[in-house]
Amino acid sequence: MAMTAIETGFDLTLTEEQELARKTAHDFAAEKVLPRAAEIDEQAKIPRELIAEMGALGFMGAYVPEQYGGAGLDVLSYTLIVEEINRACASTGVALCSHVSLAVDPILHHGSDEQKARYLPALASGERIGCFALSEPASGSDAAAMRTGATRQGDSWILNGTKNFITNGSIADVAIVFAQTDPTERHKGIAAFIVETKTPGFSVGKLEKKLGIRGSDTAQLVFQDCRVPAANLLGEVGEGLRIALSTLDGGRISIAAQAVGIARACLEDSLAYAKQREAFGKRIADFQAIQWMLADMATEIDAARLLTWRAAAAKDAGEDHILAAAEAKLFASDVAVRAARDCVQIFGGYGYLKDFPAERHYRDAKITEIYEGTSEIMKLVIAEEILKE
Amino acid sequence: MKILIPLKQVPDSTVRVSVAADGKSIKTEGVTWSISPYDEYAIEMALERKDADASTVVAVVTVGPARSRDALRQALAMGCDEASLVVAEETAAPLAVARALAKVVEEAKPDLVLCGKQASDDDQGFIGPALAEVLGWAHVATITKIVPADGAAELWREVEGGHEVWKAKLPALATVHKSEKEPRYPSLPGIMKAKKKEIPERAFASLNVDSSAPALEIVAMEPPPARGAGKILKDGDAKQTAQQLATLLRDEAKVL
Ligand SMILES: Cc1cc2nc3c(=O)[nH]c(=O)nc-3n(C[C@H](O)[C@H](O)[C@H](O)COP(=O)(O)OP(=O)(O)OC[C@H]3O[C@@H](n4cnc5c(N)ncnc54)[C@H](O)[C@@H]3O)c2cc1C
Numbered sequence: 001m002a003m004t005a006i007e008t009g010f011d012l013t014l015t016e017e018q019e020l021a022r023k024t025a026h027d028f029a030a031e032k033v034l035p036r037a038a039e040i041d042e043q044a045k046i047p048r049e050l051i052a053e054m055g056a057l058g059f060m061g062a063y064v065p066e067q068y069g070g071a072g073l074d075v076l077s078y079t080l081i082v083e084e085i086n087r088a089c090a091s092t093g094v095a096l097c098s099h100v101s102l103a104v105d106p107i108l109h110h111g112s113d114e115q116k117a118r119y120l121p122a123l124a125s126g127e128r129i130g131c132f133a134l135s136e137p138a139s140g141s142d143a144a145a146m147r148t149g150a151t152r153q154g155d156s157w158i159l160n161g162t163k164n165f166i167t168n169g170s171i172a173d174v175a176i177v178f179a180q181t182d183p184t185e186r187h188k189g190i191a192a193f194i195v196e197t198k199t200p201g202f203s204v205g206k207l208e209k210k211l212g213i214r215g216s217d218t219a220q221l222v223f224q225d226c227r228v229p230a231a232n233l234l235g236e237v238g239e240g241l242r243i244a245l246s247t248l249d250g251g252r253i254s255i256a257a258q259a260v261g262i263a264r265a266c267l268e269d270s271l272a273y274a275k276q277r278e279a280f281g282k283r284i285a286d287f288q289a290i291q292w293m294l295a296d297m298a299t300e301i302d303a304a305r306l307l308t309w310r311a312a313a314a315k316d317a318g319e320d321h322i323l324a325a326a327e328a329k330l331f332a333s334d335v336a337v338r339a340a341r342d343c344v345q346i347f348g349g350y351g352y353l354k355d356f357p358a359e360r361h362y363r364d365a366k367i368t369e370i371y372e373g374t375s376e377i378m379k380l381v382i383a384e385e386i387l388k389e
Numbered sequence: 390m391k392i393l394i395p396l397k398q399v400p401d402s403t404v405r406v407s408v409a410a411d412g413k414s415i416k417t418e419g420v421t422w423s424i425s426p427y428d429e430y431a432i433e434m435a436l437e438r439k440d441a442d443a444s445t446v447v448a449v450v451t452v453g454p455a456r457s458r459d460a461l462r463q464a465l466a467m468g469c470d471e472a473s474l475v476v477a478e479e480t481a482a483p484l485a486v487a488r489a490l491a492k493v494v495e496e497a498k499p500d501l502v503l504c505g506k507q508a509s510d511d512d513q514g515f516i517g518p519a520l521a522e523v524l525g526w527a528h529v530a531t532i533t534k535i536v537p538a539d540g541a542a543e544l545w546r547e548v549e550g551g552h553e554v555w556k557a558k559l560p561a562l563a564t565v566h567k568s569e570k571e572p573r574y575p576s577l578p579g580i581m582k583a584k585k586k587e588i589p590e591r592a593f594a595s596l597n598v599d600s601s602a603p604a605l606e607i608v609a610m611e612p613p614p615a616r617g618a619g620k621i622l623k624d625g626d627a628k629q630t631a632q633q634l635a636t637l638l639r640d641e642a643k644v645l
Pocket of ligand 1: 098131132133134135138139140141142164165166167168210213218367370371372373374375376377380
């Protein structure tokens with residue numbers, strides 16, 4: 001089993017560019033995102049200029065080649081950026097993850113030269129925002145059961161149906177939409193389309209009200225005789241499900257990085273609080289019970305990050321990363337949920353108040369165990385990989 | 390216009406420095422290093438000139454240990470055009486550093502040298518004026534803005550209640566207090582462009598600078614005394630609290 005993409009020895013040192021990318025993201029997150037995180041959660045809205053700033057810094061096209069207007073870094077650098085942004089704000093973080101991993105990535109990997117030239121530059125610069133529309137009201141984990149249909153009419157495809165839970169759905173300019181061209185064929189009939197959201201017949205339905213990542217918009221998308229040019233078919237008819245699943249393999253690396261970012265927020269906030277809060281005449285950091293929670297958090301975060309980096313390195317090396325990505329997401333999301341629970345506990349009663357960040361981490365962490373494949377689905381994927389010959 | 394910025398790599402402002410075992414220096418293990426903040430303002434000021442006039446060339450140089458290369462790479466990633474490193478693993482006397490920089494300036498022939506008004510590690514504010522002195526150039530301190538003016542530059546300084554505008558014939562040297570905008574972050578495309586640039590380096594000794602200088606020695610370094618716990622006045626109404634406060638400020642804090 002290929003366990004690492006690093007061929008020459010075991011070296012986890014970041015390159016100069018990776019380190020600089022991390023530093024830029026860290027400074028930007030600490031100075032521009034973190035101070036607004038509570039407001040983004042409260043108002044359930046990410047300021048558009050924040051996304052524009054991420055675009056100007058190159059985050060929205062981090063690993064898109066320069067030829068298509070991207071920054072031309074690697075997936076590992078992108079993973080570092082995702083961790084830093086999510087350390088500050090998981091809502092802003094998932095807007096970035098969905099755009100890059102779920103909308104830009106499939107065009108980059110499955111698009112024709114013409115599609116890449118047409119769509120990537122504006123997406124990579126953040127001028128246009130992307131979303132990924134796979135889930136439906138009646139199909140989530142079982143994506144192949146989708147009901148949204150596409151029928152060919154001359155030089156166009158006509159889309160009808162409803163997509164559910166779509167991150168960036170109401171702010172996107174471009175949507176990657178999956179639809180069934182022939183229900184009798186089940187997954188062999190699924191196709192992927194690049195749909196411009198200004199297309200007649202496309203509309204945004206209700207916006208979901210959520211437990212966490214409240215700043216990220218989660219929208220229902222409605223297609224009513226939405227006419228998409230045949231040139232916007234991504235890949236071939238019948239390749240749609242494969243495109244969706246391989247896109248999610250990459251997306252899971254970014255969700256693992258998001259979980260590491262949220263867990264790190266829990267640890268850093270817990271450390272700061274435990275060092276200054278006193279009880280029984282001591283800092284609570286001096287109680288072993290608190291120290292054990294902090295030690296577990298630190299250890300698990302490091303382990304989760306290493307799994308995430310390994311998956312990113314495998315994707316960079318062009319290696320199969322289905323297993324590595326699923327393991328990273330399964331483990332890191334669990335770490336984030338546990339770290340958030342302990343963070344609230346360390347803050348005591350203040351952990352339960354909106355005035356402190358702990359309760360936001362607690363609400364934000366949970367989603368990482370659900371989207372882009374639930375933890376149960378991650379185990380299915382992992383088991384399938386390790387059981388196959 | 391060509392602008393040269395001598396910069397210094399210092400411990401990042403978020404690092405909690407501690408005194409090393411010798412009692413005369415700080416511990417460098419595990420320290421995150423950054424460009425000194427006033428040098429970042431100088432870079433931003435120069436890059437704002439470059440934004441306004443694309444023919445502007447912005448170069449950076451540092452005299453310091455090999456790790457300072459990271460600071461130069463960051464400056465390139467912010468948008469500077471050129472960088473060079475003078476490697477000095479041992480800390481050189483400040484005047485010798487100014488002389489080494491003067492050699493670099495004489496080779497690079499910039500129209501304007503911008504220095505941060507002081508480095509955030511030792512806060513001496515020595516290099517800028519000393520470099521101007523070695524070069525025999527005009528020097529304007531703590532500027533906030535540059536306006537080019539035909540063979541000269543208007544250099545703006547903030548003063549009590551307004552600002553002063555000085556005019557210096559080029560070449561000149563100014564120390565920077567603040568740029569108009571906050572220093573920009575290195576963008577990812579900037580990082581990739583910087584990756585392709587060479588950063589030539591040479592040894593401090595190869596510059597053959599006169600190292601005779603008034604000797605300075607750090608005798609001891611101590612962290613500031615730990616701050617005692619604060620006192621919260623909570624008994625009594627507002628008037629009584631104010632009275633207690635006034636008494637404490639007079640008798641204990643002795644500030645009244
Ligand atoms: C905030 C948010 C953002 C989202 N963003 C997007 C997006 O941008 N694009 C998009 O397409 N979708 C998005 N989703 C949808 C998300 O991916 C799905 O909710 C998720 O895949 C689970 O599907 P479901 O909700 O239909 O749950 P179900 O599939 O109905 O699952 C319900 C439960 O059954 C379990 N289960 C299901 N099948 C099995 C099985 N075979 N074995 C064991 N257990 C099983 C699940 O693990 C879960 O515990 C988002 C969801 C949320 C909440």
